[in-house]
Amino acid sequence: MSTGWSIWVIVLTLTNLALVTWVLFANRKVAVDDQEDPENRTTGHVYDGIEEYDNPLPKWWFLLFILTLVFSAAYLVIYPGMGNFKGIAGWTSVGALKADQAKAQAEFKDTFGQYVDQPIEKIAESREALKMGARIFANNCSVCHGADGGGNYGFPNLTDNDWLYGGTPEKILETLHEGRKGLMPPQGPVIGEEGVKNATEYVLSLNGLEHDAAMAAEGKEVFGTVCMACHGVDGKGNQSLGAPNLTDNIWLYGSSREEIQHTIRGGRSNEMPSQKDKLREDKIRLVAAYVYSLSRQEEVQQ
Amino acid sequence: MSDRIPTREEQDGDGEVRYRMLYESEDKVYIRHIRGIYTRIRKYTGLPLLLAFFFIPWLNIDGHQAVHFDLPARKFHILWTTFGPQDGFLLAWLLIIAAFALFAITTWLGRVWCGFTCPQTVWTLMFIWAERVCEGDRAKRMKLDQAPWSVEKLLRKGGTHTIWLLISLATALAFVGYFYGIRDLVVDLATFSAHPQGVFWVGLFTFATYMNAGFMREQVCKYMCPYARFQSVMYDKDTLAVYYDTRRGEARGPRKKGTDYKAEGMGDCIDCYWCVQVCPVDIDIRDGMQYECINCGLCVDACNSVMDKMEYPRGLIRFTSEDELETGKTQFARPRLFGYAAVLLLMIGLLAFQVVDRSPVQAEVLRDRGTQMYRLSRGMVQNVYRVKITNMDQRPHEFEVQIEGKEGYDYSLRMQRGVRFAPGEIYSIPIRVSVPREQLKEAKHDIDIVIRAKDAPELEDRHRTVFIGPK
Numbered sequence: 001m002s003t004g005w006s007i008w009v010i011v012l013t014l015t016n017l018a019l020v021t022w023v024l025f026a027n028r029k030v031a032v033d034d035q036e037d038p039e040n041r042t043t044g045h046v047y048d049g050i051e052e053y054d055n056p057l058p059k060w061w062f063l064l065f066i067l068t069l070v071f072s073a074a075y076l077v078i079y080p081g082m083g084n085f086k087g088i089a090g091w092t093s094v095g096a097l098k099a100d101q102a103k104a105q106a107e108f109k110d111t112f113g114q115y116v117d118q119p120i121e122k123i124a125e126s127r128e129a130l131k132m133g134a135r136i137f138a139n140n141c142s143v144c145h146g147a148d149g150g151g152n153y154g155f156p157n158l159t160d161n162d163w164l165y166g167g168t169p170e171k172i173l174e175t176l177h178e179g180r181k182g183l184m185p186p187q188g189p190v191i192g193e194e195g196v197k198n199a200t201e202y203v204l205s206l207n208g209l210e211h212d213a214a215m216a217a218e219g220k221e222v223f224g225t226v227c228m229a230c231h232g233v234d235g236k237g238n239q240s241l242g243a244p245n246l247t248d249n250i251w252l253y254g255s256s257r258e259e260i261q262h263t264i265r266g267g268r269s270n271e272m273p274s275q276k277d278k279l280r281e282d283k284i285r286l287v288a289a290y291v292y293s294l295s296r297q298e299e300v301q302q
Numbered sequence: 303m304s305d306r307i308p309t310r311e312e313q314d315g316d317g318e319v320r321y322r323m324l325y326e327s328e329d330k331v332y333i334r335h336i337r338g339i340y341t342r343i344r345k346y347t348g349l350p351l352l353l354a355f356f357f358i359p360w361l362n363i364d365g366h367q368a369v370h371f372d373l374p375a376r377k378f379h380i381l382w383t384t385f386g387p388q389d390g391f392l393l394a395w396l397l398i399i400a401a402f403a404l405f406a407i408t409t410w411l412g413r414v415w416c417g418f419t420c421p422q423t424v425w426t427l428m429f430i431w432a433e434r435v436c437e438g439d440r441a442k443r444m445k446l447d448q449a450p451w452s453v454e455k456l457l458r459k460g461g462t463h464t465i466w467l468l469i470s471l472a473t474a475l476a477f478v479g480y481f482y483g484i485r486d487l488v489v490d491l492a493t494f495s496a497h498p499q500g501v502f503w504v505g506l507f508t509f510a511t512y513m514n515a516g517f518m519r520e521q522v523c524k525y526m527c528p529y530a531r532f533q534s535v536m537y538d539k540d541t542l543a544v545y546y547d548t549r550r551g552e553a554r555g556p557r558k559k560g561t562d563y564k565a566e567g568m569g570d571c572i573d574c575y576w577c578v579q580v581c582p583v584d585i586d587i588r589d590g591m592q593y594e595c596i597n598c599g600l601c602v603d604a605c606n607s608v609m610d611k612m613e614y615p616r617g618l619i620r621f622t623s624e625d626e627l628e629t630g631k632t633q634f635a636r637p638r639l640f641g642y643a644a645v646l647l648l649m650i651g652l653l654a655f656q657v658v659d660r661s662p663v664q665a666e667v668l669r670d671r672g673t674q675m676y677r678l679s680r681g682m683v684q685n686v687y688r689v690k691i692t693n694m695d696q697r698p699h700e701f702e703v704q705i706e707g708k709e710g711y712d713y714s715l716r717m718q719r720g721v722r723f724a725p726g727e728i729y730s731i732p733i734r735v736s737v738p739r740e741q742l743k744e745a746k747h748d749i750d751i752v753i754r755a756k757d758a759p760e761l762e763d764r765h766r767t768v769f770i771g772p773k
Contacts, residue, residue: 029321062325147670147732148686302705302713
């Protein structure tokens with residue numbers, strides 16, 4: 001804050017402290033009335049003929065008051081409380097947070113750290129590690145990927161063993177560390193509206209979904225000239241680019257005719273944020289192991 | 303109220319204003335030792351409670367301390383059960399019941415809690431016993447305090463404070479033991495390996511006990527205790543409390559034993575001041591009922607012993623009620639008391655039922671907020687739930703989850719398996735329930751999610767929830 005405001009705050013604070021002190025000391029005694037009956041002492045206050053009886057408070061009560069005043073004064077010297085004055089202890093809330101974080105890291109170092117040297121496959125065999133991984137997943141990942149990791153519209157399903165960038169432990173770690181930027185460029189301007197419609201029919205046909213055969217045949221041409229660069233000749237995708245497999249009936253943005261047309265015409269861009277700074281290495285390994293285990297959970301008939 | 307409050311400042315002869323302080327040091331109360339029926343009652347009610355307080359932590363039940371509030375683990379072992387933070391409402395009920403018990407007993411017997419069982423009173427009287435052992439009774443103690451320092455005074459005072467500190471330390475150890483584990487605490491302290499926090503709390507409670515029972519004493523009841531503030535509204539005219547029978551006692555005055563005092567217009571009170579000298583809160587009960595009075599009955603014992611000496615009938619000061627002093631009868635049966643008693647019994651019954659009925663496994667089912675109402679994938683309709691399981695059993699368990707829904711639907715379930723729940727652990731497992739789309743007839747239908755311990759099928763909890771699909 002600016003110096004003016006700082007002075008304003010300091011003056012207000014100190015004035016308040018001084019006033020409270022004055023009120024306390026000014027009210028610790030009353031003048032004695034000579035006619036006063038010593039057995040029946042009043043404070044001299046009379047309200048509507050009712051006199052206030054003086055039942056003196058204990059001395060320590062008064063001392064407690066003074067103690068609070070001393071505490072306030074000491075607090076204002078040691079901690080920040082007066083404008084821009086930082087306090088002699090140099091305490092800041094950021095510093096306190098950093099200290100707490102360091103303490104937590106030290107505390108959990110053994111808990112999380114014991115897995116740092118293990119390969120992901122091995123971590124995924126430890127029930128305890130998976131439990132921790134699941135908790136971290138629930139707190140950080142499930143907002144987009146769903147509590148079960150089953151994904152949402154625009155967010156990949158992590159349980160179906162179908163990977164955009166690869167499902168090996170190394171690839172999962174890479175995704176978590178660096179994040180991913182998925183981009184399907186808009187093809188509308190390139191292949192025209194006719195091309196978009198035909199390509200859509202062809203993509204539908206690749207997945208055995210209901211389609212117009214004649215348009216699909218046209219679309220195959222379009223696919224061969226434009227789309228196969230990323231999605232491959234057979235449409236099986238390319239994990240090094242993050243280009244999805246278009247033949248397995250697994251959809252990030254829906255499988256209806258309109259949605260596929262929209263995808264081809266306008267493109268899609270998507271981002272998995274990097275977790276490197278948010279989660280530390282030891283936590284990332286636990287989450288990676290949990291994600292690795294997700295596609296290996298069994299489906300049980302009831 | 304706009305008038306200025308008139309305050310008067312009287313000038314005395316030399317023009318100086320004299321003042322009176324509104325804060326004054328409290329006078330030390332010296333209590334005369336007295337024996338009698340109420341002192342005995344206090345002994346026999348207080349002693350078992352004291353023994354229980356000091357020795358319960360040393361008992362072990364099912365491999366843990368009989369009463370152990372394990373804060374770091376958030377487990378509260380009380381006798382044969384273990385409570386967790388999720389049982390907070392039981393604690394709330396317990397506190398409400400305690401409050402109502404206090405209301406009921408206060409309505410019936412006045413402040414007997416204060417006089418007979420409150421730790422503040424019990425510890426204060428323990429400390430006064432220590433004073434009497436080292437320094438003698440009231441008159442001697444007053445003299446000793448007035449006397450200049452000498453070797454004898456040093457020894458006597460030193461003895462008192464040594465006993466005080468020992469009692470305080472024992473109290474602090476027992477109290478902290480409820481949280482730390484008494485055996486560990488004693489061993490750790492003896493070997494100087496205790497957690498610094500444990501040492502701090504033991505020190506703090508030692509100091510607090512020493513100050514409270516040694517120096518603060520009746521001031522706690524007068525100035526700090528909230529219960530003392532509002533007990534007066536629970537009194538009615540039939541509440542049993544310590545009263546001085548004014549009609550019988552006045553006019554008070556000294557006399558020789560055996561004289562016909564009534565002819566001289568005197569009452570039974572011989573103005574010996576014993577009732578004042580034994581009073582732990584330093585009041586004169588003959589002034590009538592006062593808010594400081596804690597119904598401890600010491601003045602009753604004192605007056606009765608004097609009446610016995612004088613060969614007058616007992617009960618000049620006695621437990622009685624306003625009603626009895628006026629009409630000669632105490633009305634015991636009254637709506638307020640019955641109301642308290644009924645509510646109290648009802649709540650105790652409910653609490654007991656709740657405690658007995660607690661299932662060692664508790665599950666909550668929440669629909670996952672991170673996904674849409676349902677997911678369509680490869681011809682299946684999927685719903686995602688989070689199942690939060692709390693294992694409140696003393697043993698670790700693995701739980702299986704089962705779906706019980708409508709006949710003819712092929713439910714399948716996918717979840718993290720092999721999760722081992724340590725005793726007291728709470729863990730949330732996401733589960734995915736799927737139904738083939740062609741089977742699903744309605745937009746939503748009820749299913750039961752059943753949680754069962756694998757090694758103990760009797761531990762189960764079920765929750766009804768909704769399965770949502772497309773129309």
